[in-house]
Amino acid sequence: MSVQGSWSGKFAFILAATGSAVGLGNIWKFPYITGENGGGAFVLVYLLCIAAIGIPIMMAEIMLGRRGHQNPVNTMEKLAREEGASSAWKLVGWMGVFAGIMIFSYYSVIAGWALSYFADALRGVFSGITAEGAGKHFNTLLGSWPSLLAWHTLFALMTILIVARGVRGGLEKAVSIMMPALFVMLILMVGYAMGNGEFMKGVHFLFSPDFSKLSGAAVLTAMGHAFFTLSLGMGAIMAYGAYLPKNVSIGATTITIAIADTVVALLAGLAIFPIVFSHGLEAGSGPGLIFTTLPIAFGDMPYSSLFASIFFLLLVFAALSSAISLIEPAVARITEKTAMSRGGATFLVGGFSWLLGIGSILSFNMLSEHKLAGKTFFDWMDYLTSNIMLPLGGLFIAIFAGWVMSRKSSGDELSLSGFSYSLWLFLTRFVAPLAVLIVLLKVSGVLDTLFI
Numbered sequence: 426m427s428v429q430g431s432w433s434g435k436f437a438f439i440l441a442a443t444g445s446a447v448g449l450g451n452i453w454k455f456p457y458i459t460g461e462n463g464g465g466a467f468v469l470v471y472l473l474c475i476a477a478i479g480i481p482i483m484m485a486e487i488m489l490g491r492r493g494h495q496n497p498v499n500t501m502e503k504l505a506r507e508e509g510a511s512s513a514w515k516l517v518g519w520m521g522v523f524a525g526i527m528i529f530s531y532y533s534v535i536a537g538w539a540l541s542y543f544a545d546a547l548r549g550v551f552s553g554i555t556a557e558g559a560g561k562h563f564n565t566l567l568g569s570w571p572s573l574l575a576w577h578t579l580f581a582l583m584t585i586l587i588v589a590r591g592v593r594g595g596l597e598k599a600v601s602i603m604m605p606a607l608f609v610m611l612i613l614m615v616g617y618a619m620g621n622g623e624f625m626k627g628v629h630f631l632f633s634p635d636f637s638k639l640s641g642a643a644v645l646t647a648m649g650h651a652f653f654t655l656s657l658g659m660g661a662i663m664a665y666g667a668y669l670p671k672n673v674s675i676g677a678t679t680i681t682i683a684i685a686d687t688v689v690a691l692l693a694g695l696a697i698f699p700i701v702f703s704h705g706l707e708a709g710s711g712p713g714l715i716f717t718t719l720p721i722a723f724g725d726m727p728y729s730s731l732f733a734s735i736f737f738l739l740l741v742f743a744a745l746s747s748a749i750s751l752i753e754p755a756v757a758r759i760t761e762k763t764a765m766s767r768g769g770a771t772f773l774v775g776g777f778s779w780l781l782g783i784g785s786i787l788s789f790n791m792l793s794e795h796k797l798a799g800k801t802f803f804d805w806m807d808y809l810t811s812n813i814m815l816p817l818g819g820l821f822i823a824i825f826a827g828w829v830m831s832r833k834s835s836g837d838e839l840s841l842s843g844f845s846y847s848l849w850l851f852l853t854r855f856v857a858p859l860a861v862l863i864v865l866l867k868v869s870g871v872l873d874t875l876f877i
């Protein structure tokens with residue numbers, strides 16, 4: 426049961442955890458689900474979920490990970506034993522292992538789109554492109570399963586190679602340059618949107634809530650996305666927490682990560698919606714949103730190919746630093762429990778997930794009309810993980826940290842006392858679990874049958 430090294434310090438942990446949090450969720454998913462769910466009110470619920478559910482649960486995950494110091498399955502088992510609770514708590518770890526594999530399967534497909542756009546940008550495809558041309562370009566890519574498969578395979582291989590080399594495999598350093606660069610790029614894009622798009626319409630869409638547009642399903646999506654974007658509910662952050670030095674403040678670290686993650690998502694929204702409105706595009710057009718809007722902006726800028734290639738390359742890096750945390754728990758579990766090498770375990774997990782990804786690829790072309798209850802295979806993978814497995818994982822993690830763990834254990838590990846500890850405990854014991862429970866029950870219709 427060896428643990429591969431320890432983070433070189435607080436900064437390295439923040440980088441890795443931010444690397445995990447900031448990814449396609451912020452730049453690809455947040456804008457498109459915001460567009461599909463009507464904007465402002467959805468964004469507000471999402472922000473509330475980050476503050477009241479995401480932050481306390483992230484603290485809980487890091488705390489459990491640092492205390493358990495192993496993969497999420499063993500960590501849950503060990504801590505449950507320590508507190509005299511049932512070893513069934515390890516099932517939370519198992520659910521996370523599977524959620525990670527399922528998310529990676531489609532995450533790699535979408536990251537493949539970014540890779541393909543990087544290659545297109547290098548060839549100058551976006552220079553001077555019109556809104557219509559950008560839409561066509563995207564549909565051509567989606568329609569070709571062999572291209573999607575090739576890019577998905579390339580991205581999955583890149584992730585597998587990095588994970589196989591271990592936690593410190595150089596990505597840490599790359600992220601410390603790529604993240605700030607991505608941030609600067611986004612600011613630039615927002616600047617373009619201010620000068621050339623319907624900027625105020627975009628701001629209005631994102632920030633002025635109209636609750637009549639907010640369905641129960643939208644609330645679930647907003648909550649699910651709070652878990653997704655912060656990498657919570659499946660043990661990814663728990664696995665990273667195992668490498669966090671003892672003297673680092675979990676609360677301050679968590680807040681830093683949550684703010685960085687949220688700012689990136691909002692910037693992406695501010696860069697995209699003004700273009701959507703100035704070109705008469707559809708805000709709710711779905712997963713292709715950034716791929717049909719951002720090229721228009723790049724195409725219109727001087728040095729369009731240069732800027733577009735840099736942007737899509739940075740997006741691929743952001744996706745990579747997230748993707749590694751999706752398969753890390755499964756890999757850690759296998760290497761800590763069996764004789765298999767890290768390389769072997771990574772190829773096994775990554776390979777299985779890659780295979781599952783083919784289902785998502787076909788959802789965009791050959792099987793796009795094959796729906797179950799209105800959802801394609803890709804839709805189901807995303808729905809089951811983001812809207813069900815992550816919130817359930819988070820619910821159990823909150824219950825464990827808030828109720829099963831003694832106050833002494835959690836207070837010591839968080840090194841919190843007084844008001845800040847009470848606030849965390851209140852959010853973790855009551856607010857987070859109840860909010861998750863109510864939303865899940867409401868959407869599944871159970872609450873309605875109980876006449877509430």
Ligand code: TRP
Pocket residue numbers: 445446447448449450451528652653654655656657658659661747748750751815
């Ligand atoms: N948070 C990442 C993003 O927004 C995706 C991700 C990485 C993730 N690791 C995770 C989501 C663990 C849920 C659980 O792109």
